Amino acid sequence: MITVQTTIKSTIEKVWEFWNKPEHITKWAFASPEWHAPLAENDLREGGKFSTTMAAKDGSMSFDFWGEYTLVKENEAINYTMGDGRKAEIIFKEIPEGIEIIESFEPETQNPEEMQRGGWQAILDNFKNYVENN
Template structure:
Protein backbone atom coordinates (compact mmCIF):
# COMPACT_ATOMS: atom_id res chain seq x y z
CA UNK A 1 0.00 0.00 0.00
CA UNK A 2 1.33 3.42 -0.97
CA UNK A 3 1.20 6.34 1.42
CA UNK A 4 1.72 10.08 1.29
CA UNK A 5 2.86 12.31 4.12
CA UNK A 6 1.67 15.87 4.58
CA UNK A 7 3.14 18.14 7.25
CA UNK A 8 1.76 21.48 8.33
CA UNK A 9 2.53 23.83 11.21
CA UNK A 10 -0.29 25.68 12.98
CA UNK A 11 0.01 28.74 15.18
CA UNK A 12 -1.99 27.01 17.90
CA UNK A 13 -1.25 24.84 20.91
CA UNK A 14 -1.19 21.09 20.41
CA UNK A 15 -4.13 20.52 22.78
CA UNK A 16 -6.37 22.76 20.66
CA UNK A 17 -5.32 21.12 17.38
CA UNK A 18 -5.97 17.69 18.91
CA UNK A 19 -9.41 18.73 20.17
CA UNK A 20 -10.28 20.37 16.84
CA UNK A 21 -9.62 17.04 15.11
CA UNK A 22 -11.85 15.01 17.45
CA UNK A 23 -14.65 17.27 18.71
CA UNK A 24 -17.76 17.55 16.48
CA UNK A 25 -18.29 21.18 17.52
CA UNK A 26 -14.92 21.94 15.91
CA UNK A 27 -15.06 19.44 13.02
CA UNK A 28 -18.22 20.95 11.57
CA UNK A 29 -16.36 24.25 11.10
CA UNK A 30 -13.42 23.07 9.02
CA UNK A 31 -13.44 19.43 7.87
CA UNK A 32 -13.97 19.72 4.11
CA UNK A 33 -11.73 19.36 1.11
CA UNK A 34 -12.75 22.44 -0.84
CA UNK A 35 -13.93 25.93 0.02
CA UNK A 36 -17.16 25.53 -1.92
CA UNK A 37 -18.17 22.39 -0.01
CA UNK A 38 -19.90 22.41 3.38
CA UNK A 39 -19.87 20.21 6.46
CA UNK A 40 -23.57 19.71 7.27
CA UNK A 41 -22.91 17.42 10.25
CA UNK A 42 -20.13 15.88 12.30
CA UNK A 43 -20.26 13.05 14.82
CA UNK A 44 -17.19 11.82 16.65
CA UNK A 45 -16.52 9.51 19.58
CA UNK A 46 -12.84 10.40 19.95
CA UNK A 47 -11.55 7.36 21.80
CA UNK A 48 -10.03 4.05 20.75
CA UNK A 49 -12.78 2.03 19.09
CA UNK A 50 -14.98 5.11 18.72
CA UNK A 51 -16.40 6.08 15.35
CA UNK A 52 -16.71 9.28 13.36
CA UNK A 53 -19.09 10.42 10.63
CA UNK A 54 -18.57 13.72 8.84
CA UNK A 55 -20.95 14.97 6.19
CA UNK A 56 -19.55 16.52 3.04
CA UNK A 57 -22.03 18.73 1.18
CA UNK A 58 -21.23 19.37 -2.47
CA UNK A 59 -21.96 22.78 -4.03
CA UNK A 60 -24.88 21.45 -6.11
CA UNK A 61 -25.98 18.82 -3.60
CA UNK A 62 -25.52 16.01 -6.13
CA UNK A 63 -22.25 14.58 -4.81
CA UNK A 64 -22.79 14.72 -1.05
CA UNK A 65 -21.16 11.92 0.92
CA UNK A 66 -20.28 10.84 4.44
CA UNK A 67 -16.66 10.41 5.46
CA UNK A 68 -16.55 7.84 8.22
CA UNK A 69 -14.30 5.50 10.11
CA UNK A 70 -13.05 4.12 13.42
CA UNK A 71 -10.41 5.49 15.77
CA UNK A 72 -7.71 2.85 16.30
CA UNK A 73 -5.46 4.87 18.59
CA UNK A 74 -6.04 8.10 20.46
CA UNK A 75 -3.11 9.31 22.55
CA UNK A 76 -4.10 12.63 24.11
CA UNK A 77 -2.56 15.63 22.44
CA UNK A 78 0.01 13.69 20.41
CA UNK A 79 -1.40 10.96 18.13
CA UNK A 80 -4.60 9.93 16.37
CA UNK A 81 -4.81 6.85 14.16
CA UNK A 82 -7.99 5.92 12.36
CA UNK A 83 -9.23 3.61 9.65
CA UNK A 84 -11.55 5.15 7.09
CA UNK A 85 -14.62 3.29 5.88
CA UNK A 86 -12.83 1.63 2.97
CA UNK A 87 -10.19 0.13 5.29
CA UNK A 88 -7.30 2.55 4.75
CA UNK A 89 -5.31 3.67 7.80
CA UNK A 90 -4.50 7.31 8.48
CA UNK A 91 -2.22 8.59 11.22
CA UNK A 92 -1.82 12.06 12.66
CA UNK A 93 1.09 13.00 14.89
CA UNK A 94 1.27 16.30 16.74
CA UNK A 95 4.40 17.95 18.14
CA UNK A 96 4.42 21.32 19.90
CA UNK A 97 7.25 23.82 19.99
CA UNK A 98 7.03 27.42 21.20
CA UNK A 99 3.23 27.40 21.13
CA UNK A 100 2.99 26.12 17.57
CA UNK A 101 1.94 22.64 16.53
CA UNK A 102 3.49 20.57 13.78
CA UNK A 103 0.98 18.08 12.39
CA UNK A 104 2.20 15.15 10.32
CA UNK A 105 -0.50 13.21 8.48
CA UNK A 106 0.27 9.87 6.82
CA UNK A 107 -2.47 8.72 4.46
CA UNK A 108 -2.73 5.34 2.78
CA UNK A 109 -3.79 5.97 -0.81
CA UNK A 110 -6.89 4.59 -2.47
CA UNK A 111 -7.11 3.53 -6.12
CA UNK A 112 -9.93 5.72 -7.45
CA UNK A 113 -8.09 9.08 -7.35
CA UNK A 114 -4.51 9.94 -8.19
CA UNK A 115 -1.95 10.50 -5.45
CA UNK A 116 -1.85 14.16 -6.49
CA UNK A 117 -5.64 14.52 -6.14
CA UNK A 118 -5.56 12.89 -2.72
CA UNK A 119 -2.64 15.06 -1.59
CA UNK A 120 -4.48 18.18 -2.83
CA UNK A 121 -7.70 17.20 -1.06
CA UNK A 122 -6.05 16.46 2.26
CA UNK A 123 -3.90 19.57 1.99
CA UNK A 124 -7.09 21.60 1.61
CA UNK A 125 -8.54 19.90 4.69
CA UNK A 126 -5.47 21.06 6.63
CA UNK A 127 -5.68 24.56 5.13
CA UNK A 128 -9.26 24.82 6.41
CA UNK A 129 -8.15 23.55 9.82
CA UNK A 130 -5.51 26.29 9.92
CA UNK A 131 -8.02 28.97 8.93
CA UNK A 132 -10.38 27.76 11.63
CA UNK A 133 -7.68 27.66 14.32
CA UNK A 134 -6.66 31.22 13.41
CA UNK A 135 -10.22 32.39 14.20
CA UNK A 136 -10.28 30.88 17.69
Protein backbone atom coordinates in the same frame (compact mmCIF):
# COMPACT_ATOMS: atom_id res chain seq x y z
CA MET B 1 1.40 6.32 2.41
CA ILE B 2 0.75 9.93 1.39
CA THR B 3 1.76 12.58 3.92
CA VAL B 4 0.50 16.15 4.36
CA GLN B 5 1.47 18.55 7.10
CA THR B 6 1.14 22.03 8.50
CA THR B 7 2.23 24.12 11.47
CA ILE B 8 -0.42 26.03 13.43
CA LYS B 9 0.25 28.99 15.70
CA SER B 10 -1.79 27.79 18.67
CA THR B 11 -1.74 25.65 21.79
CA ILE B 12 -1.93 21.87 21.69
CA GLU B 13 -5.11 21.97 23.78
CA LYS B 14 -6.93 24.19 21.28
CA VAL B 15 -5.67 22.21 18.26
CA TRP B 16 -6.78 18.93 19.85
CA GLU B 17 -10.23 20.31 20.75
CA PHE B 18 -10.84 21.88 17.34
CA TRP B 19 -9.66 18.69 15.56
CA ASN B 20 -11.94 16.38 17.55
CA LYS B 21 -15.14 18.15 18.66
CA PRO B 22 -18.01 17.81 16.15
CA GLU B 23 -19.06 21.46 16.55
CA HIS B 24 -15.62 22.44 15.24
CA ILE B 25 -15.20 19.64 12.66
CA THR B 26 -18.22 20.97 10.74
CA LYS B 27 -16.45 24.32 10.36
CA TRP B 28 -13.29 23.07 8.59
CA ALA B 29 -13.61 19.47 7.24
CA PHE B 30 -13.94 20.23 3.52
CA ALA B 31 -11.50 20.95 0.70
CA SER B 32 -12.99 24.02 -1.02
CA PRO B 33 -15.43 26.89 -0.40
CA GLU B 34 -18.05 25.17 -2.61
CA TRP B 35 -18.26 22.35 -0.04
CA HIS B 36 -19.24 22.13 3.60
CA ALA B 37 -19.52 19.54 6.39
CA PRO B 38 -23.12 19.69 7.61
CA LEU B 39 -22.78 16.78 10.06
CA ALA B 40 -20.00 15.31 12.21
CA GLU B 41 -20.04 12.63 14.90
CA ASN B 42 -16.98 11.58 16.89
CA ASP B 43 -16.49 8.93 19.58
CA LEU B 44 -12.81 9.68 20.29
CA ARG B 45 -11.47 6.49 21.88
CA GLU B 46 -9.80 3.32 20.68
CA GLY B 47 -12.59 1.30 19.08
CA GLY B 48 -14.75 4.44 18.77
CA LYS B 49 -16.19 5.51 15.44
CA PHE B 50 -16.33 8.82 13.62
CA SER B 51 -18.30 10.11 10.65
CA THR B 52 -18.27 13.42 8.80
CA THR B 53 -20.67 14.24 5.98
CA MET B 54 -18.97 16.28 3.26
CA ALA B 55 -21.35 17.87 0.76
CA ALA B 56 -21.38 20.27 -2.16
CA LYS B 57 -23.24 23.41 -1.07
CA ASP B 58 -25.36 23.26 -4.24
CA GLY B 59 -26.67 19.82 -3.21
CA SER B 60 -25.19 18.04 -6.24
CA MET B 61 -23.06 15.57 -4.28
CA SER B 62 -22.26 14.35 -0.78
CA PHE B 63 -20.47 11.50 0.95
CA ASP B 64 -19.70 10.30 4.45
CA PHE B 65 -16.07 10.03 5.53
CA TRP B 66 -16.01 7.52 8.38
CA GLY B 67 -13.92 5.02 10.23
CA GLU B 68 -12.82 3.52 13.54
CA TYR B 69 -10.04 4.64 15.85
CA THR B 70 -7.21 2.18 16.49
CA LEU B 71 -5.05 4.50 18.62
CA VAL B 72 -5.82 7.68 20.56
CA LYS B 73 -3.07 9.38 22.59
CA GLU B 74 -4.44 12.69 23.84
CA ASN B 75 -2.59 15.72 22.40
CA GLU B 76 -0.14 13.37 20.59
CA ALA B 77 -1.51 10.92 18.04
CA ILE B 78 -4.57 9.42 16.39
CA ASN B 79 -4.63 6.33 14.17
CA TYR B 80 -7.72 5.03 12.43
CA THR B 81 -9.02 2.67 9.80
CA MET B 82 -11.32 4.25 7.21
CA GLY B 83 -14.58 2.63 6.17
CA ASP B 84 -12.91 1.17 3.07
CA GLY B 85 -10.10 -0.44 5.12
CA ARG B 86 -7.35 2.09 4.45
CA LYS B 87 -5.22 3.24 7.39
CA ALA B 88 -4.35 6.75 8.50
CA GLU B 89 -2.25 8.27 11.26
CA ILE B 90 -1.98 11.79 12.61
CA ILE B 91 0.81 13.13 14.80
CA PHE B 92 0.43 16.34 16.82
CA LYS B 93 3.79 17.75 17.90
CA GLU B 94 4.63 20.85 19.91
CA ILE B 95 7.47 22.80 18.28
CA PRO B 96 8.74 26.35 18.92
CA GLU B 97 6.60 27.73 16.05
CA GLY B 98 3.38 26.15 17.36
CA ILE B 99 1.79 22.78 16.72
CA GLU B 100 2.96 20.63 13.83
CA ILE B 101 0.40 18.21 12.41
CA ILE B 102 1.67 15.37 10.25
CA GLU B 103 -1.09 13.33 8.63
CA SER B 104 -0.34 10.17 6.64
CA PHE B 105 -2.86 7.97 4.83
CA GLU B 106 -3.02 5.05 2.45
CA PRO B 107 -4.22 6.26 -0.95
CA GLU B 108 -7.31 4.92 -2.66
CA THR B 109 -7.06 3.62 -6.23
CA GLN B 110 -9.75 5.65 -8.08
CA ASN B 111 -7.97 9.01 -8.11
CA PRO B 112 -4.36 10.05 -8.80
CA GLU B 113 -2.19 10.34 -5.68
CA GLU B 114 -1.43 14.02 -6.38
CA MET B 115 -5.16 14.77 -6.42
CA GLN B 116 -5.60 12.96 -3.09
CA ARG B 117 -2.60 14.76 -1.57
CA GLY B 118 -4.03 18.09 -2.76
CA GLY B 119 -7.48 17.40 -1.30
CA TRP B 120 -6.17 16.29 2.09
CA GLN B 121 -3.74 19.22 2.20
CA ALA B 122 -6.58 21.64 1.38
CA ILE B 123 -8.61 20.27 4.31
CA LEU B 124 -5.58 20.56 6.59
CA ASP B 125 -5.05 24.15 5.40
CA ASN B 126 -8.73 24.87 6.18
CA PHE B 127 -8.14 23.49 9.68
CA LYS B 128 -5.08 25.72 10.18
CA ASN B 129 -7.04 28.78 9.05
CA TYR B 130 -9.99 27.91 11.30
CA VAL B 131 -7.83 27.41 14.41
CA GLU B 132 -5.72 30.52 13.87
CA ASN B 133 -8.78 32.72 13.29
CA ASN B 134 -11.15 31.48 16.03
